[in-house]
Amino acid sequence: MEVLTTAGLVRGFWRGPSAAFLGIPFAEPPVGPLRFAAPVPHRPWDGVRDATSYGATAQRGGDGGVSLVPEPSYPGESTLNVNVFTPTPGGPPELPVLVYIHGGGFVSGSPSSPWYDGVAFNRDGVVTVSVSYRLGFEGFGWVDGATNNRAVLDWILALEWVRDNVAAFGGDAARVTISGQSAGGGAVLTLLGMHQTQGLFARAHSMSGVCADIPLAKAEATGRAIARQAGVDPTLAGFSSLTEEQLRHAQDAVSSAAGNGGPLGMLKGMLDDRLPFGPVIDGELVTRPVLDAFAAGVGGDKPLLFGTTEDEFTFIFTEARSKLRFIPAALLLARIGVPSAVRHTWLDANPGPRAAGTAETIGRYVTDRVFRAPILRLAKVRAGHADAPTWLTTFTWRSPTRGLALHCIDVPFVFDTLDAERVAALAGPNPPEELARELHSDVVEFVQSGSAPWPAFEPGSATAKRYDVPPSIVEHGYESVRALL
Known part of the structure; x- marks a missing residue:
């Protein structure tokens, strides 16, 4: 089964009454000059791209080590991809669409969990898309001289890909529901409260959503602490000199130090500092906390x-x-x-x-x-x-x-x-x-x-x-x- 996307043909496979198209890249691999930059739409490819296996994940190794959900990791550089499950590939673009954003505290998780399989939604006439995004410091960390909220931009570009391509999979781009659980539920609320995203979906479904709403000053303090831990300047050049593994070790060391202190320290940390990474109130892309955005009526028509x-x-x-x-x-x-x-x-x-x-x-x-x-x-x-x-x-x-x-x-x-x-x-x-x-x-x-x-x-x-x-x-x-x- 082949479907034509804006970047080229993709080949999926049938699984009984519905089809799956896995690991379709919506952005260029976020490596090299694009590592701490806004995502760039994937360039067109020649021929037919195989979409019969899951794409690379931003999560590296196992299932993240903390999740109650099985969320496997896959190696590779092209970590910004989508999985599409549809009962009518190539059919008329009339089915509603569910776009799912995975959880994991904004530091782990992947869209490739068997729990997120869209087969039951397909059975009931819903096209389902699960999306990936950059995690932890790579996605949300403050870097002097780099783009803030890179993972939020990943979510937006994935939704733009859905807008431009879901019709080819039988979905109606005017009937998109964004959905997510835990950090993914928080992502849904952040997107619902942003002016820039209002034309990309029609309704929102948030499960156990946590709004990170991290102040820019806190994000900067965390970024500087991670730079000190890694022994580099807190600049684009400094962080770019670190391998993924080196940066992840520094990130984990700083996060672990903040969580020490026994049961009382754990309790205070969960209530006061909750999440080290997540959407940052940067005054440009994310201009205010979700509660303030809702009070201003943003997303109020959905x-x-x-x-x-x-x-x-x-x-x-x-x-x-x-x-x-x-x-x-x-x-x-x-x-x-x-x-x-x-x-x-x-x-x-x-x-x-x-x-x-x-x-x-x-x-x-x-x-x-x-x-x-x-x-x-x-x-x-x-x-x-x-x-x-x-x-x-x-x-x-x-x-x-x-x-x-x-x-x-x-x-x-x-x-x-x-x-x-x-x-x-x-x-x-x-x-x-x-x-x-x-x-x-x-x-x-x-x-x-x-x-x-x-x-x-x-x-x-x-x-x-x-x-x-x-x-x-x-x-x-x-x-x-x-x-x-």
Whole structure:
């Protein structure tokens, strides 16, 4: 099966009722003079380019070492590529399109996970595209004399590639939904809040999205610290003199030093410094934090579907349960500066985690502070400044192997890929297929129509769809986080 793109012919392959085109480059390899530069559209090629295997990944080695999702790495220089899954290659350009941006804390991950396979979306009439982007310092780091927000520019160029090429794969460029989870969900929110991107998609779907919104001064301080660690000047020439491996070692050393300090240090780091890399408020490309952009009405004409899992990062603290069990949760919260009134109100609203112990309580607090309260804050701002509705979700079905509705567990349910590699490690040997059907079909409906089959967000109720067995519609679905607003 061959399809003509703006750069040339690509050859994919059929997999039952749909076709896959893997590793199609949308930009020139970001190496040499292009390493710390804005991405450049890929030059045309002669003949037919093979697109039957995944392309090179910005992630090097294994699956990143930290992800709960299997995200394999592939070697090579041409790391800016897309994977297209379609039921109608070469057909009329009439199907809605889902463009997926992977997570990984902006430092790891790849678009080649079996969990992101678009076969179920294809079955339901949706063309699916997964995209890659530069990671860590290569993608987001401050370099004196270089382009900021290189990875954000990667996202934009990938979306421009979709705009210009998806019709050849049977997709409608006017019906694009951008979607992502974790850092990818944050990418969705960043793109939704940018003036420059508004013509590239029609709706947005953010799962466990974290807005990095890194101040330029902080990005510069991190860049200078990494340069000192590597023994080079913090300039384009200095950083360009480092190999990928040398730069990655320096990046990891600086990030590790910031995360020291035992459970209390880990807790403070997650709440205060959260992400060392991500979209930077540079005043040029990304001009303001997402919340401020939403308050200005940017992206307000586009429907938004977003939500969280119930215990995103609790698993990090349950792994330190033995160290935390003799420390009262209220004491830990006091030691990190949570005011007394807020502390007591929040604890009263979360009796379940309190009964489970300090690790579960602190994990839920981090989930609420980092994920759930910001989502409610963003939804409230959009309600006052957007014409298009916002829908909230919460995933509360608990992993039988981890005992929590933890970070990433919802991904194979959204893609309806429960039989994929490593799903059983997170969702058990018999994950509920009816829950996958429900969640997947709701996302399909949103991608197809721009609406969801439950009441849109209103500040007075914060109605949410709760994904559990059975699913339900819940008024005040984020009630437990209100003390943190």
